[in-house]
Amino acid sequence: MTANHQPQEAADVRDVTRRKVVAVGAGAVAAAGLGGSAYAANARAGEKRRPPAPAAEECYVLTSETTEGPYYIDADKIRRDVTEDRPGIPFALRIRVIDNETCRPVRNAAVDIWHCDAVGVYSGYEDMGSGGGGGPAPTGTPTDTPTGTPTDAPTGPPPGGGGGHQEPTDDTRYLRGTWRTDRHGFVTFKTVFPGWYRGRTVHIHTKVHVNGEWTDAGYEGGNTCHTGQFFFDEESVIATTTLEPYASNTAERTTLDEDTIYDGSGVQGGLLKLKYRKDDIAKGVHGSITVGVDPEATNSGQDTPPAASASPSASAS
Template structure:
């Protein structure tokens, strides 16, 4: 079986009830990388080129920890292509996971990613609508007096919510190779009220890859990846993103992104600026502390001014 072929049962694997998976390296070409334009770059790509001299210093820096958000589902599907039937701009996300102390690769880690679709909806939580932070704007008079009854909705900081349905598109887990590399094929995420465009990530270590999949271990990193404004504006001109009329929070307004560039999760992007619909290639090196245990409640930055109505940590 070649790297470009998916095992017949791949869509149905789960982390604890899976057939054995191979470790091998995952080259961009193995995920159809030739379909992605390389003749031009977005701003993230240009910033990467300009900051190449700082790579040695950056590799010793921990990538920012962020909140898990309310819509995490524990390593539900072991697969590299997480697209399923979702429409959108093809996105190849290539990650390298390193020890931020030694700069050595973190091998055999289980990497989870999950994100909303082009319209801002998370699988597993379709009843929540657009990312849980959407929905119609409030109407009528504001409430007065002391609140009564139990609070509802996502807890502050993005506490977990139980899934509302069995959909699992745009979610997946895969194994880092001996170079600490892993790649996923997906689509460019959309947006919802209160958050900029982003992808969630978890890195699990000290578990065991067995015939049943990946068992045990702990999360040593919980983070989010972000897209520069130039690429998001380009995506917004393409269907189905163009049909997303939800108010959008910019990267500078976001309450989770800490404005620290690559160290804060800003992706390096390559795409044809005239034809972003042909695909985007995103890369980032994730510096983690393999000895740490992260509970997914890492503190977001505090904005200097209100970013957007109804913020969500999703």
């Protein structure tokens, strides 16, 4: 949509004072890994083309905030390709960040993503296992009464995805990364289709940071204006379950409708738009979403309770 065809609401807010976002230094871009020449070339080509303005229904709608979860690690991997050596279906995630009041792109924001691998394990927390419930359920009737006092704390991601922050248990950092939005508000990550673990549907965590400064060491200062999660429709997830390594994931799977974090509001709640070959998902999946944020807000995800339900918005799909 061009400027001449913007909705009246957008015209009314043209004179709103724009919030300042610190521009990224050239040194930070040069220092970041692009994860492969072919992938980098495609990303550069995508940034050169001026994308169309977001549809009207994507404006004036804040994307749902969710809990951060226990396994966030502060931005220390400035990269687009977060795959490392993890096996799985190739997944390209394209995110556009816009100011929900004006629908204008939020430039030079730092966007984090992190998620589990195909069998439900988070990097940095491999000792936690796959949600503490990756094996088959026990059978039969117990014959002995437990004695003594338990000495070990439960491990694995809490079923609801909440809980306080956990300190990393190892130095692995696969399937985690941070990159900046371009002048059109876009950022693209290369990763693999996530798996699942006990109590949670398939999802990707995200944070959006603004008003900070890019340095050679990463992104510093500013405020976290959005903490959320991205979700996958059931058809796509079911299509992965017969392929390795997903087929080796023995954790009970929680469906999208059963999840305690997804609020049921479609795109507003983080539901991704997915494209892939229906007869061969193994070839790869492309996911995209527009995230509406308030750049002046602070949403760290520390105090955000799990969502129970929400009415679908105009942007739901």
